[in-house]
Amino acid sequence: xxxxxxxxxxxxxxxxRITDVARAAGVSPSTVSKALNGSGSLRESTRERVRDxxxxxxxxxxxxxxxxxxxxxxIVGLLSTDNVGRFSLPVMLGAENALTVGQISTLVATARKxxxxxxxxxRTLVARRVDGIIVTGKATDHREPISVPVxxxxxxxxxxxxxxxxxVPDDAAGMRLVVDHLRTLGHRRVAHVGGRPEHRTSQVRxxxxxxxxxxxxxxxxxxxxxxxxxxxxxxxxxxxxxxGGGAERPPMTAVVCASDQLARxxxxxxxxxxxxxxxxxxxxxxxxxxxxxEASRPPLxxxxxxxxxxxxxxxxxxLAAITADPENHSTDRGIELVPPRLVxxxxxxxxx
Amino acid sequence: xxxxxxxxxxxxxxxxRITDVARAAGVSPSTVSKALNGSGSLRESTRERVRDxxxxxxxxxxxxxxxxxxxxxxIVGLLSTDNVGRFSLPVMLGAENALTVGQISTLVATARKxxxxxxxxxRTLVARRVDGIIVTGKATDHREPISVPVxxxxxxxxxxxxxxxxxVPDDAAGMRLVVDHLRTLGHRRVAHVGGRPEHRTSQVRxxxxxxxxxxxxxxxxxxxxxxxxxxxxxxxxxxxxxxGGGAERPPMTAVVCASDQLARxxxxxxxxxxxxxxxxxxxxxxxxxxxxxEASRPPLxxxxxxxxxxxxxxxxxxLAAITADPENHSTDRGIELVPPRLVxxxxxxxxx
Numbered sequence: 001x002x003x004x005x006x007x008x009x010x011x012x013x014x015x016x017r018i019t020d021v022a023r024a025a026g027v028s029p030s031t032v033s034k035a036l037n038g039s040g041s042l043r044e045s046t047r048e049r050v051r052d053x054x055x056x057x058x059x060x061x062x063x064x065x066x067x068x069x070x071x072x073x074x075i076v077g078l079l080s081t082d083n084v085g086r087f088s089l090p091v092m093l094g095a096e097n098a099l100t101v102g103q104i105s106t107l108v109a110t111a112r113k114x115x116x117x118x119x120x121x122x123r124t125l126v127a128r129r130v131d132g133i134i135v136t137g138k139a140t141d142h143r144e145p146i147s148v149p150v151x152x153x154x155x156x157x158x159x160x161x162x163x164x165x166x167x168v169p170d171d172a173a174g175m176r177l178v179v180d181h182l183r184t185l186g187h188r189r190v191a192h193v194g195g196r197p198e199h200r201t202s203q204v205r206x207x208x209x210x211x212x213x214x215x216x217x218x219x220x221x222x223x224x225x226x227x228x229x230x231x232x233x234x235x236x237x238x239x240x241x242x243x244g245g246g247a248e249r250p251p252m253t254a255v256v257c258a259s260d261q262l263a264r265x266x267x268x269x270x271x272x273x274x275x276x277x278x279x280x281x282x283x284x285x286x287x288x289x290x291x292x293x294e295a296s297r298p299p300l301x302x303x304x305x306x307x308x309x310x311x312x313x314x315x316x317x318x319l320a321a322i323t324a325d326p327e328n329h330s331t332d333r334g335i336e337l338v339p340p341r342l343v344x345x346x347x348x349x350x351x352x
Numbered sequence: 353x354x355x356x357x358x359x360x361x362x363x364x365x366x367x368x369r370i371t372d373v374a375r376a377a378g379v380s381p382s383t384v385s386k387a388l389n390g391s392g393s394l395r396e397s398t399r400e401r402v403r404d405x406x407x408x409x410x411x412x413x414x415x416x417x418x419x420x421x422x423x424x425x426x427i428v429g430l431l432s433t434d435n436v437g438r439f440s441l442p443v444m445l446g447a448e449n450a451l452t453v454g455q456i457s458t459l460v461a462t463a464r465k466x467x468x469x470x471x472x473x474x475r476t477l478v479a480r481r482v483d484g485i486i487v488t489g490k491a492t493d494h495r496e497p498i499s500v501p502v503x504x505x506x507x508x509x510x511x512x513x514x515x516x517x518x519x520v521p522d523d524a525a526g527m528r529l530v531v532d533h534l535r536t537l538g539h540r541r542v543a544h545v546g547g548r549p550e551h552r553t554s555q556v557r558x559x560x561x562x563x564x565x566x567x568x569x570x571x572x573x574x575x576x577x578x579x580x581x582x583x584x585x586x587x588x589x590x591x592x593x594x595x596g597g598g599a600e601r602p603p604m605t606a607v608v609c610a611s612d613q614l615a616r617x618x619x620x621x622x623x624x625x626x627x628x629x630x631x632x633x634x635x636x637x638x639x640x641x642x643x644x645x646e647a648s649r650p651p652l653x654x655x656x657x658x659x660x661x662x663x664x665x666x667x668x669x670x671l672a673a674i675t676a677d678p679e680n681h682s683t684d685r686g687i688e689l690v691p692p693r694l695v696x697x698x699x700x701x702x703x704x
Contacts, residue, residue: 055469075480078460089441096462105480108430108460110448117407128427128457231647265647268620291643295583295617 016059025053036312044341055097074104076318077125077133079118079146081111081157086289087307088136091155094311095134099319122148132318135159136311141200151321155314156307163333165321167314169305170337171201175208177303177342178256178284183216185349187254187282191221193237193266194258195229202226205258205286221252234265242273250281254348260285260292260302267296267347282348288341298346310338368409377405388664396693407449426456428670429477429485431470431498433463433509438641439659440488443507446663447486451671474500484670487511488663493552503673507666508659515685517673519666521657522689523553527560529655529694530608530636535568537701539606539634543573545589545618546610547581554578557610557638573604586617594625602633606700612637612644612654619648619699634700640693650698662690 022029027050035042035050036059053059076099080088096106107130109121125133125148132150137143137157145159146152152159158166182190192209194202206224213220225240227233234257242250255270257263263285267277275281277298285293288304313336374381379402387394387402388411405411428451432440448458459482461473477485477500484502489495489509497511498504504511510518534542544561546554558576565572577592579585586609594602607622609615615637619629627633629650637645640656665688 075459092460093462096460105459105461105476107427107457108444108448109457110445124457261643261647291613295613 016057018059020057021050021054021059024057025050041341044343074099074131074319074322075128076104076106076315077128077130078106078108079111079121079125079133079135080108081118081135081137081143087156090307091136091311091314094308094313095155095315096311097308098312098315104319118146122146126150132322134311134314134318136314151318153314153318153321155311158335162335165317165333166335167310167317168335168337169307169310170339171204171305172208172211173337174286174303174305174340174342175205175256176212177340178286179209179212179216179218181301181342181344181348182254182256182282182284183218185282187218189219189221189252190254190256191241191252192224192256192258193234193241193262194224194226195233195262197226202258209256229259229261231261231265231268234262235269237262238266238269238273242275250275252281254282254284256284258286260287260289260296260300263300263302263347264292264296267298267300271297278346278348278350284348288343293343293345296347298350301345301348302343304341304343306338306340313338368411370411372409373402373406373411376409377402393693396695426451426483426671426674427480428456428458428667429480429482430458430460431463431473431477431485431487432460433470433487433489433495439508442659443488443663443666446660446665447507447667448663449660450664450667456671470498474498478502484674486663486666486670488666503670505666505670505673507662510687514687517669517685518687519662519669520687520689521659521662522691523556523657524560524563525689526638526655526657526692526694527557527608528564529692531561531564531568531570533653533694533696533700534606534608534634534636535570537634539570541571541573541604542606542608543593543604544576544608544610545586545593545614546576546578547585547614549578554610561608581611581613583613583617583620586614587621589614590618590621590625594627602627604633606634606636608636610638612639612641612648612652615652615654615699616644616648619650619652623649630698630700630702636700640695645695645697648699650702653697653700654695656693656695658690658692665690 018029018032022032025032027046031042031046032050035047036054078092078095080092099106107125107128109125111118111121130150133146133148133152134155135146135152136155141157142160143154143157145161145164152164154164154166156168158168190213192206194206196202206226210220222241225237227237241252241255255266257266263283267283270277270281270283277283283300285300285302288302293300293302317336370381370384374384377384379398383394383398384402387399388406430444430447432444451458459477459480461477463470463473482502485500485504486507487498487504488507493509494512495506495509497513497516504516506516506518508520510520542565544558546558548554558578562572574593577589579589593604593607607618609618615635619635622629622633622635629635635652637652637654640654645652645654669688
């Protein structure tokens, strides 16, 4: 496409303020701030509108602005150990969004073959003189810290070193949202279907579910069913649950699943066994994965981990660390939890 | 993780030959070559073993070796316009694999918001002095060429300029593999369910299916059903197809689908309508997407586009262009088709 190479050079010189974004999106400045930080409870359409306006206008966050004011251009490394990409990709995109507005480029390296390949990538990134590195993993299991001479932020999978900077989804809050929703609808007996029992994600979600149910005075029916992160396991789990019921009705009125893939399979199998969703049994998922929630009958109520927001926060913290006063190393350590969002659809609440 | 920073520095100095990879993988050198180029018909397990051995030993392709022999380190830009990532991610990973072995780093930029953002990214990549750019898109629709002063290879979505270098999946070959498989099993009447009619992918797959059926003396039953790339549409299409049949039996013995998502939904709906898969009607997909083929009952026979091979080829061609004799610009233009692979599972052939 032939066009003037720098159509926006003049515009770039002017600083876009939060009030400009607010005006363009038709919202208040505090809503802009909430939308871009992923905090507060906003409608997704509002959040989207603000993000679009911010991107369109080239709005630069505080950290990005500080980077620009130093008149440096940065290169940031992004090390991923995810060979699937479904989780780390939105994190990468969020990071990229946060970084690009400040004229920062991202060198990406994917280590799928274990630590030798990872060491190789890290040496390359350091040799390329990156200003910092974001490490993103495939699960929210803790991971060993990396040893490099530049600032590092761990996204999705936190570092085992509590003094490192990590940004992770708040799964406990996610399960509280689910339980609160079900409690409001009158549910008291809830079953749980989860993925691989050795995964930290499975353990955290189950423990959070137990705590939230206790607090709400609700009951976890039978043993929680942990197995695989797959649809065949989700369907099998339903057969186990229905065997536990009386002759006439299921022993639970809701099934809380640890992923959308499981929830979709649970819904499918309940329907096949003649149990009406959500009228007899409500089903909830986790991930807000469109492929799954859309194909489910009815579409899934689920938890969105806000992974793009998570990636954006990781990038902002990295930029802050890169541009920070070198005398002041103590700030901004530890784990930051990104609040999730409940998306209510037909699998928990009938339209009629 | 603390360890010697350069444990393999000594080993790097020695050139790994194709015969070394062959020995490590327990295959012939020509098998290594086939496996790494994605050509020939090898078992996937063999291909995997060869790739693992090549990666473990740090085998460097011809183009990579030429780059190394010039004692340059390269930075390559990767511009993606895919906001889903399911298709462009394996392409990126394949490119990264090909590039990393030659100590080449990848700057990634994702343009999801149209051409203004894309222009911004391209200016940044050029300002970063990348040696070349791979452009990868979300569909195999043609795209406008980009205008930059470095070599460019288009992966997945070919450039509209036939003089550009593009590497794309060979969908015509994929449909021929499907039809040939069904013909061998004795099928003669085949229906087609596809995605959005305005997508080039839909048109190419349908045209290829028609041509392959003609050649095999087989019949396309009724009108091809193009709609959406979604499961709800796949299920709806089955209801349309069964309406067309007689009172007793479906009008076709096989349904060829343009994606695994559609095939999974077609299989689900056929089962719900009491049609046994594959005994009464065989179903085939396209993509070899594990989430879908694994959840299907029975698992899907499908076409694997070999997207990682495609990414690797794009990277190799880019490296070849970067390191080429500048006097000789005429080589290696035009579209390269990457051969797909048929994966046979239970949705077309019963185990019993």
